Amino acid sequence: MLLLKGLRKSFRGFTLYVEELEIPDNSYVVLLGPSGSGKTTLLRLIAGLETPDAGAVYIDGRDVTKSPVWQRDVGIVFQNYALYPHLTVFDNIAMPLKNRKLPKEEIAKRVRHIAEILGIQNQLEKYPHQLSGGQQQRVALARALVKEPRVLLLDEPLSNIDARLRLEVRGFLKSLQRRLGTTVIHVTHDQEEAMALGDLLVVINNGRIEEAGPPSQLYSRPRSLFVFNFLGLSNVLPASRLGLGGDELIGFRPEDVVVGEGRYTGKVARVEYLGPYKLLEIVFNDVVIKARVPPHLAVDEGAVVRFDVEKDKILRFPS
Amino acid sequence: MRDKQILFLALPAILYLFSFTTYPIISNIVLSFYERTYEGSLKWVGLGNYLWFFFRDPYGGLILWNTLFYSLATPVIAVTLALPIAVALRRLGGRWLVLLMLPAFVPPVTAAMAWYLMLNPLYGLGYYLMQSGVVKSNPLSTIWTVVLIDVWRALPTAVLIIYSGLRALPRSVEEAAMADGLVGVRKFFAIDLPLVSPHILTAFVLTALTGFFTFDPIYIGTAQVGPRLLDNLAYYSFEKFASGEFGYAATLIVVMTAVGTLLSLAYMKALSAKTMLRLPGVYRLPNREAPRALHAAVLAAALAFVFTPLIWLAIVSVKPPREVINVPPSLLPSRLSFENYEAAFTSGLPFFLMSLYVSLINTAVTVFLAAAAAYQMRVHNLGGWPLVTYILYLMTTPTLLYIVPLYLVVRSLGVYNTLWALVLTYPVMTLPYAIWILYNYYSGFNKQIEEAALADGMTRVKAFFKVVLPLSRSGMGVAGLYAFLFSWGALVFPLAFTSTPYNLADPLSFSGAQTFSIYISMLMSPVTMSYGEVSAAGVVSIIPPLIYLIAVRNHLEKVWGAR
Numbered sequence: 001m002l003l004l005k006g007l008r009k010s011f012r013g014f015t016l017y018v019e020e021l022e023i024p025d026n027s028y029v030v031l032l033g034p035s036g037s038g039k040t041t042l043l044r045l046i047a048g049l050e051t052p053d054a055g056a057v058y059i060d061g062r063d064v065t066k067s068p069v070w071q072r073d074v075g076i077v078f079q080n081y082a083l084y085p086h087l088t089v090f091d092n093i094a095m096p097l098k099n100r101k102l103p104k105e106e107i108a109k110r111v112r113h114i115a116e117i118l119g120i121q122n123q124l125e126k127y128p129h130q131l132s133g134g135q136q137q138r139v140a141l142a143r144a145l146v147k148e149p150r151v152l153l154l155d156e157p158l159s160n161i162d163a164r165l166r167l168e169v170r171g172f173l174k175s176l177q178r179r180l181g182t183t184v185i186h187v188t189h190d191q192e193e194a195m196a197l198g199d200l201l202v203v204i205n206n207g208r209i210e211e212a213g214p215p216s217q218l219y220s221r222p223r224s225l226f227v228f229n230f231l232g233l234s235n236v237l238p239a240s241r242l243g244l245g246g247d248e249l250i251g252f253r254p255e256d257v258v259v260g261e262g263r264y265t266g267k268v269a270r271v272e273y274l275g276p277y278k279l280l281e282i283v284f285n286d287v288v289i290k291a292r293v294p295p296h297l298a299v300d301e302g303a304v305v306r307f308d309v310e311k312d313k314i315l316r317f318p319s
Numbered sequence: 320m321r322d323k324q325i326l327f328l329a330l331p332a333i334l335y336l337f338s339f340t341t342y343p344i345i346s347n348i349v350l351s352f353y354e355r356t357y358e359g360s361l362k363w364v365g366l367g368n369y370l371w372f373f374f375r376d377p378y379g380g381l382i383l384w385n386t387l388f389y390s391l392a393t394p395v396i397a398v399t400l401a402l403p404i405a406v407a408l409r410r411l412g413g414r415w416l417v418l419l420m421l422p423a424f425v426p427p428v429t430a431a432m433a434w435y436l437m438l439n440p441l442y443g444l445g446y447y448l449m450q451s452g453v454v455k456s457n458p459l460s461t462i463w464t465v466v467l468i469d470v471w472r473a474l475p476t477a478v479l480i481i482y483s484g485l486r487a488l489p490r491s492v493e494e495a496a497m498a499d500g501l502v503g504v505r506k507f508f509a510i511d512l513p514l515v516s517p518h519i520l521t522a523f524v525l526t527a528l529t530g531f532f533t534f535d536p537i538y539i540g541t542a543q544v545g546p547r548l549l550d551n552l553a554y555y556s557f558e559k560f561a562s563g564e565f566g567y568a569a570t571l572i573v574v575m576t577a578v579g580t581l582l583s584l585a586y587m588k589a590l591s592a593k594t595m596l597r598l599p600g601v602y603r604l605p606n607r608e609a610p611r612a613l614h615a616a617v618l619a620a621a622l623a624f625v626f627t628p629l630i631w632l633a634i635v636s637v638k639p640p641r642e643v644i645n646v647p648p649s650l651l652p653s654r655l656s657f658e659n660y661e662a663a664f665t666s667g668l669p670f671f672l673m674s675l676y677v678s679l680i681n682t683a684v685t686v687f688l689a690a691a692a693a694y695q696m697r698v699h700n701l702g703g704w705p706l707v708t709y710i711l712y713l714m715t716t717p718t719l720l721y722i723v724p725l726y727l728v729v730r731s732l733g734v735y736n737t738l739w740a741l742v743l744t745y746p747v748m749t750l751p752y753a754i755w756i757l758y759n760y761y762s763g764f765n766k767q768i769e770e771a772a773l774a775d776g777m778t779r780v781k782a783f784f785k786v787v788l789p790l791s792r793s794g795m796g797v798a799g800l801y802a803f804l805f806s807w808g809a810l811v812f813p814l815a816f817t818s819t820p821y822n823l824a825d826p827l828s829f830s831g832a833q834t835f836s837i838y839i840s841m842l843m844s845p846v847t848m849s850y851g852e853v854s855a856a857g858v859v860s861i862i863p864p865l866i867y868l869i870a871v872r873n874h875l876e877k878v879w880g881a882r
Contacts, residue, residue, distance in 0.1 A: 049497070049498075068497070068502075069494075069497045069498050070497060070498060070499065070500035070501075070502070074498070075498070076494070076495065076498045078491040078494065078495060079491070080489070080491055082489060082491035082492045082495040083492075083495075084492065084495075084496075084510060084513075085492075085514070085595065086513040086514065086595035086596070086597055087597070095496075095499045095501070096498075096499040096500055098602055099499055099505075099602065099606070101602065143495075143499070144498070
């Protein structure tokens with residue numbers, strides 16, 4: 001179990017502060033936030049690449065705040081992989097083991113084992129520049145995993161991957177985690193990637209943790225307005241506009257809007273055809289409401305439609 | 320796209336360089352088959368000159384040995400020293416780099432003079448070296464002194480190249496090494512050193528070129544200890560040229576050109592080298608940071624090495640003239656005296672003025688022509704890689720190679736021993752370097768600025784002058800610094816193309832064109848014993864480059880990559 005307590009780090013007028021965050025074993029945790037929110041700093045604090053101004057990091061109850069990175073039992077995969085260009089794939093993966101002066105046979109055995117798991121057993125004699133980006137990433141993963149760390153840290157691991165391969169690598173990362181049972185902490189700014197992967201989602205904004213929880217909870221029942229907006233398309237408006245209350249804000253997702261029947265009548269200002277569904281912008285009472293409808297629903301821009309919002313899906317936020 | 324205006328802008332520099340370098344190279348080869356007779360006419364001797372040099376010349380063996388020694392000892396020592404210094408700089412902060420760079424801005428003649436002055440066994444610190452038994456024989460008469468001076472001159476470049484290599488190491492790779500448990504000394508040998516090995520190779524080849532072509536320390540040293548002791552190919556060929564044996568001088572120069580070309584090609588190969596060195600047994604090294612005090616000690620020693628000759632020079636320059644030749648020499652002057660400066664200013668003025676004229680004119684001409692050519696080469700890919708290679712080649716080989724044919728050209732134009740001889744020939748020395756600096760500078764230049772100017776209805780020529788040039792000030796400032804530095808410190812060309820001091824009785828004739836470098840080397844003679852005057856002149860010779868350096872220092876930091 002990884003525990004962060006009262007962790008604070010300031011630089012150049014920016015402060016990251018984590019009051020308390022507990023990360024259970026064997027889980028896939030995603031740190032999600034817009035760029036500049038402090039998510040990478042948090043990862044580096046866990047890794048030991050940065051020292052906090054205050055607070056502590058515990059791994060399995062052991063205070064590692066003062067420990068340098070190599071004593072923390074963490075594996076790191078860098079955004080640009082950071083392979084050693086002058087070493088073969090084998091030597092890259094073997095580096096953490098060689099450094100611990102393990103016997104040669106033991107090193108070879110463990111390198112081959114992890115290389116097989118990652119499907120790079122045929123690349124071991126090559127140099128990093130001879131590999132594709134995806135292969136380089138697997139080498140970086142192998143190097144991080146070969147020492148069997150308690151925690152595996154992934155810094156934006158999909159950002160340098162070709163868009164076509166991203167889904168595939170995403171699935172691979174998750175199944176790898178399930179197979180090895182390591183705790184993974186994965187940093188990203190992509191909410192779709194975060195929801196697809198995370199057992200636990202930690203949304204960070206402006207140096208603070210906004211909310212943490214399972215993706216389904218954060219998507220449909222968030223406590224924070226920021227999280228509600230950040231995790232997908234959203235409608236946010238004063239409750240009074242729909243006659244549902246006073247000044248407080250209400251929020252609901254476009255898919256929670258029912259079009260064709262209901263209490264309200266609005267004018268369709270815009271129709272976007274998006275393949276699996278259509279997105280409508282309905283003007284009602286001087287606000288624009290986004291609604292998601294089946295792609296075959298015939299509706300033209302300028303048409304007047306009836307609509308309603310599913311009551312139990314409506315979230316209320318203090319204004 | 321090759322329109323005429325691109326060519327028009329680049330042509331002056333390129334035409335000049337081609338005619339003033341390829342013609343001499345070819346002419347050298349032709350001349351090397353001839354011998355100049357006593358009557359002054361040329362006689363065909365076939366390969367006679369070459370055979371004479373390699374098999375008959377009584378000095379041939381010595382000269383080849385010295386040349387080889389200089390070309391190997393200088394890079395080995397310079398790079399060996401530069402590596403720990405660069406590491407110490409990285410640990411302690413790049414602000415010390417500026418101080419270490421100082422030797423690169425001291426004119427070569429002044430550097431050589433300062434060292435010989437300091438090592439003098441009677442009037443310099445050499446006295447104490449011999450008294451204490453550290454050195455057994457006269458420190459002036461050994462070829463190691465030439466190496467010492469070359470190392471002093473080359474060290475800044477070597478440190479700079481290796482230090483910038485260390486700074487360019489990807490941060491994430493260093494962090495990955497940390498995550499893998501590599502620290503301090505072991506990390507340095509397992510990761511850092513292999514990754515900067517291409518930079519080390521570059522520094523090695525560049526300093527080898529310095530050692531191979533070294534001239535100024537031998538020119539000064541020979542005056543101290545007598546002929547044929549320190550000679551290398553460069554100096555020997557100049558001696559032959561000076562004594563009128565053009566054919567033989569050309570032969571030696573052709574040999575040098577061949578070796579220099581090989582070294583220059585090695586340099587270009589090193590620049591693009593990707594192969595990295597791997598060291599065995601790194602896992603037995605201690606896995607911890609070397610103590611900070613060790614780095615501080617390395618840096619302090621480097622600074623002491625850089626500053627000692629300059630401080631001695633400054634001390635001697637303010638000693639009363641009689642005290643300068645006291646044995647044993649006093650470590651500090653008994654009183655501050657500026658008589659040496661008065662003497663140096665009185666007799667040195669014509670030389671000083673001539674150096675200033677030619678340096679200023681040449682800097683302006685060089686920077687302007689170089690900018691026009693480099694911009695077209697980089698942005699419009701004019702000339703492609705062959706032209707870039709040729710510029711690099713010219714940059715890494717010295718102007719000594721061209722003196723014989725250019726002397727004949729200068730003679731036939733009737734400008735020998737005038738300012739115009741120097742103005743005409745100096746760009747050979749400065750243009751390639753300036754083009755190279757600006758070529759690299761323009762790699763980060765936004766091409767669309769020129770295209771926007773064209774879209775606004777300017778011609779390319781007008782766009783270059785109105786838009787590109789004003790935006791190139793920092794690049795031109797740095798290119799100009801080096802152009803000024805080389806012009807100000809030049810020795811070979813003024814020695815070859817002038818014979819008398821600037822005639823101040825008729826200043827507008829601009830005839831008589833010996834420069835301040837020549838003045839210093841003339842004063843630095845054991846016969847006149849004007850050591851006080853020469854040290855004052857030496858201090859004066861450092862000032863103009865320093866003024867220029869301070870003026871463009873902010874731009875330099877971008878080029879050097881120092882903080």
